Amino acid sequence: MTSRVALVTGGTGGIGTAICRRLALSGHRVATNYRNEEKARAWQAQLKAEGIDVAIAPGDVSTAEDAESMVRAVEALVGPVDILVNNAGITRDTTFHKMTSQQWNEVICTNLNSCFNVTRPVIEGMRARKWGRIIQISSINGQKGQYGQANYAAAKAGMHGFTISLAQENAKFGITVNTVSPGYIGTDMVMAVPEDVRNKIVAQIPTGRLGDPDEIAYAVSFFIPDEAGWITGANLSANGGQYMGW
Numbered sequence: 001m002t003s004r005v006a007l008v009t010g011g012t013g014g015i016g017t018a019i020c021r022r023l024a025l026s027g028h029r030v031a032t033n034y035r036n037e038e039k040a041r042a043w044q045a046q047l048k049a050e051g052i053d054v055a056i057a058p059g060d061v062s063t064a065e066d067a068e069s070m071v072r073a074v075e076a077l078v079g080p081v082d083i084l085v086n087n088a089g090i091t092r093d094t095t096f097h098k099m100t101s102q103q104w105n106e107v108i109c110t111n112l113n114s115c116f117n118v119t120r121p122v123i124e125g126m127r128a129r130k131w132g133r134i135i136q137i138s139s140i141n142g143q144k145g146q147y148g149q150a151n152y153a154a155a156k157a158g159m160h161g162f163t164i165s166l167a168q169e170n171a172k173f174g175i176t177v178n179t180v181s182p183g184y185i186g187t188d189m190v191m192a193v194p195e196d197v198r199n200k201i202v203a204q205i206p207t208g209r210l211g212d213p214d215e216i217a218y219a220v221s222f223f224i225p226d227e228a229g230w231i232t233g234a235n236l237s238a239n240g241g242q243y244m245g246w
């Protein structure tokens with residue numbers, strides 16, 4: 001496979017680490033953002049010990065200014081971005097009648113506005129070079145809704161609307177834009193859910209287990225090779241069979 005430059009937002013998290021690792025092992029030059037430098041440097045050193053190099057640049061993706069300066073720093077470190085994985089995300093769960101505007105805004109800004117904030121500074125370069133891959137990490141809960149997650153489900157469903165519009169606008173420029181919608185994966189985000197609730201979730205998954213972060217990384221990698229150039233505007237569910245709709 002041709003070696004490309006990949007930017008994975010939220011690369012230091014559970015799913016992000018697996019995506020960074022898989023893309024680097026496929027021969028790509030990989031970068032991610034961080035908010036806490038000490039934590040990010042320790043993470044980087046851990047991957048380095050596995051023989052994997054990932055460049056890191058500071059930036060909070062929920063603000064346009066930070067995201068743009070992070071993209072410019074990544075370009076200076078590893079070159080213009082060919083592959084963008086919009087993966088950074090958070091939850092602030094509560095039922096809607098108790099939800100504060102802060103809980104709403106934090107989730108929308110981090111999960112959805114970040115797609116604008118990070119994609120906007122890379123898209124013109126991709127169009128000029130006539131090649132690009134943009135992949136959003138959405139969620140099963142953006143497809144089916146989830147009790148206590150009106151903010152998160154709205155943001156994650158919005159990512160797919162973003163995907164299918166961008167896919168249309170950029171298809172003629174060799175850029176594909178797709179979404180991966182994971183089900184429940186055994187990362188810190190899901191392990192923070194109380195055990196009894198988690199057990200009920202697992203009981204609803206036909207495979208009878210949580211997903212592994214590398215199973216999401218594999219789904220992301222599917223969209224990257226030149227042979228995947230005909231696949232754009234797609235939403236790939238990777239959820240152990242828990243939801244089989246769009």
Ligand code: NDP
Nearest residue numbers: 010012013014015035060061087088089139184185187189
């Ligand atoms: P983690 O909490 O493990 O990782 C989230 C990553 O996003 C961290 O690197 C975090 O950095 C980063 N991040 C959060 N907010 C910001 C911000 N404002 N600016 C920059 N970086 C930020 O989550 P997962 O790995 O589990 O999730 C990754 C993605 O997958 C998310 O979009 C999530 O919604 C989605 N997803 C996860 C599922 C799961 O079961 N785990 C299921 C479906 C979807 P920091 O260390 O600085 O906080």
